[in-house]
Amino acid sequence: MTLSINRRNLLAAMGAGTGIGLAPAAMAAPLLKTATFRHGVASGDPAADGAVIWTRATVAQGATGDVPLNWHVAAGADGKPLKSGMITATASADHTAKVEVEGLNAASDYWYWFSTKDGTTSPKGRFRTLPVGKTDKIVIALASCQLYPGGLFNAYADMAVQERLDAVLHLGDYIYEYGAEGYGADIGKKLNRLPDPPHEIVTLSDYRRRHAQVKADPQMQAAHARAAFICVWDDHETANDAWIGGAENHDPAKEGDWRARKAAALQAYFEWMPIRAPKAGADPAAINRSFEFGDLATLAMVETRLLARSEQIATKGAAPDTALVQAMLAARNDPAREMLGAAQMQWLESLFAASVSAGKPWQLLGNQVVMARVPGPDLKMALGDEKFEMMLAKMPEAYRGLIAQSQAAFKAGLPFNLDAWDGYPPARERLYAMLRKVGANPLAFAGDSHAAWANDLHDDSGTRIGAEFGATAITSPSYGSLLPGLGKIIAAQSPEVAFCDQDTKGYTMVTITPDAAVADFVTVSTVYTPQFTRGVAARYEARKGAALKALA
16 A cells, blocks of 8 residues: 555565475485474465465474475365375475365365374365356455554454355465564554564565464464465565565665565565465466356456556655646556556456356456545545644644645645556556456456455446455554544545445455345454454445445
8 A cells, every 4th residue: 555645654586486395306305204383274276176285384493304294185174085195395495385286076165284294283274166167156255464563363363253255365465574663563562563573574584484474373374274365465575565677665775686585575475375386487476367266257366566567656755746746647647557567468358258258247356456546535625624624733743744745646636546556547448448348247356455445447438347345454554543534535535436444454255146246344343452343344236237336
């Protein structure tokens, strides 16, 4: 997430490692018989006949070598294994291991676990294979933005106890790169929940440690054990406001070559996440991939950060005077600016054209950032002069200047968030034109913004394209922490926004049937104590060709 005019001021090789979970023969290492499973288990990338299953073997301090593991998959929590095998958690892959399980039945629940040679057994996890043929319903959860110091993962605790959950779409910001004095540090200090390592992460070891910290969280483990995750990264898995050539939060003079940092981040990501390893010789940033939910829906997970995205338009710290704002608006409308890139767009067009041709009623777009047009809110108009001045008076002095700058820039025409699709309108129009061309009925999903959204999407001509549901943060602070009620102001002033919640934390549960897709915007009452109350901030229904409808 980014302010529209200013971000929060508050291995040169591109390979992602060889043999994730498999040690090359030339790199033979001593074999260890014992380990623990401190980071639990996880599954991901489900298919009609299986899924990826993952774990990490924690070895004794000072021990060196690889850990042979047995893996098992059963049709019940206490059932006998239907599938078993061996995998090695190699030291070269940070003792992580994952298996691409195949040969299972479609639309079925399975349980899995790992064990060491001395009999130590991991916790059990569960996943559901994708359906084939007639499919009446799928239930998926949308999650994103889980700043570890920002609070407890109570949303995952709630997700883990849901009776029906076919998959979790994680839309990015699984980890954050900041150090113990960075973003969210004030909350982390109060909760004794500071990031590890305590400095900003740059190296492979740093990124591995940060992933390990998140995976050690018991609520995170519970959610991973409940359902398969379908994941993409956003920016913080590398660095804030990443783009193809760098990131807002990357200084080459202090942090070295961007390609080296990116390669380290991606290697750690592929080691620690339940995602299929990149193909040999392929760009590891190309994690766009698809999933078929029977005759009901095609899901495309796209990559909007590292493959093609042009650099964000920003003031670079300068005050946004009239001339600068006009220059920014002109740059924003440059048709050469990219988000997905030509190759990914061609892949997406082919995928969705085939889905429409097959008669599937839904084309789902797993996308990191908000797609809807969201103008910058006019706070003075919404609150009135007196309340606006009272609000400013309560603000820390540093924020008063930022708000004043933002309000001036918004009135001049800059959108709420230039890091979202609003910063790339020609690229968005190209996407919309493709969706119209193939006759898609798109439902977009978004993370990144630390807010919940229900949006109607329109192209430049005003033609309705589809709908968008966005997930609020698991823990990460939002603008609502600073300006309570901001979401209602945004919704009231944005023609495409039916609902926006900037105030609460949680996730979005989406139930999709042939006729409708219903989003339940699930909230947790607090992220500061383990005890919380579950709520639903709103329910919205999307139907083909119709505006979003609020449900009771």
